[in-house]
Amino acid sequence: MTERCYKLYRYQIPMDSQVVLRNRFLKQREGLLVQIRCGESEGWGEIAPLPEFSQETLDQAQQQALEWLNAWDQARSRNEKLSLENCYPSVAFGLSCALAEMKNKLTTEGNFNAAPLCYGDPDELYEELDQLPGEKIAKIKVGLYEANRDGLIADMFLEAVPDLKLRLDTNRSWTPTKAAMFAKYVKPEHRTRIQFIEEPCKTPAESLQFAAETGIAIAWDETVRDPAFTVKAEPHVAAIVIKPTLVGSLEKCVSLIEQAHQQGLIAVISSSIESSFGLTQLARIAQQYTPNTTPGLDTLDLMKVQLVRAWPNSTLPLAGLDSEYFTEV
Ligand SMILES: O=C(O)CCC(=O)c1ccccc1C(=O)O
Ligand SMILES: [Mg+2]
Structure with a gap:
């Protein structure tokens, strides 16, 4: 036995x-x-x-x-x-x-080319982009300051870095008026390099309307966790964001990824601010199931220490199971 x-x-x-x-x-x-x-x-x-x-x-x-x-x-x-x-x-x-x-079902290889996350300071992002291997793709949190400022910043990045693609994340914070203000500052020829804005408006219907009016692609994040959510291709919807810690079992995540791919949508594996342990596992899941998509996993630097498994090239100290950070249950 x-x-x-x-x-x-x-x-x-x-x-x-x-x-x-x-x-x-x-x-x-x-x-x-x-x-x-x-x-x-x-x-x-x-x-x-x-x-x-x-x-x-x-x-x-x-x-x-x-x-x-x-x-x-x-x-x-x-x-x-x-x-x-x-x-x-x-x-x-x-x-x-x-x-x-x-059961040895998870690849050991990971996709560690996470999209650098920028909370507002453009200079920090310029530096990171310079060092980025492969696809130049970054994510900016927007909706925290004025919408016209967000629009100006996005447009400035797209102007300054011609091979840059941007992901933006509003976390459902714009009214239709604010969303329109944002769009006004992004030149039409730059808009196709916005890979998507996650949930620009307070409701999915308003977000779809915004996308239709501006031609800017959107992605579902919060909406994916709505119990009634089903994956479906809609005009201007480019992607679904999957945060496994908030979604459920690996099997459920893989099913969402497969449905997205069948419908021509991008599936982005993304962080729920797990430790370096969880993040490296998410990088492996991304490598295995979404090999052509940069995952949204640039959250390790929000922490002061890594746990048990190290993220490649991270300079944060690595703590083991016997360290002060752990207690056995
Ligand atoms: O998706 C990413 O690139 C990073 C993860 C991220 O943004 C996030 C992390 C935890 C909770 C919410 C969010 C969010 O998408 O707003
Ligand atoms: Mg989001």
């Missing part, structure tokens, strides 16, 4: 003091690493509900993960499978990753 065992490690790491999530500062990032072992095979995953975005709390996720693992152990001893269907998204994602790793 194969011996099965599992362990949870809870982590808490300090963040850059500047990180704001919706309405609050995120001073610490907390989550769990899960290890499962079946005989000689071992797999790991990260379960890290994101405050302000996930419905579940970390305590709820931890309890559910323990219950599932216990039930899984029993089910496996009867040679049965146990579904992740009814688990919280963060739990389903972390556990499905651990299972996939254990």
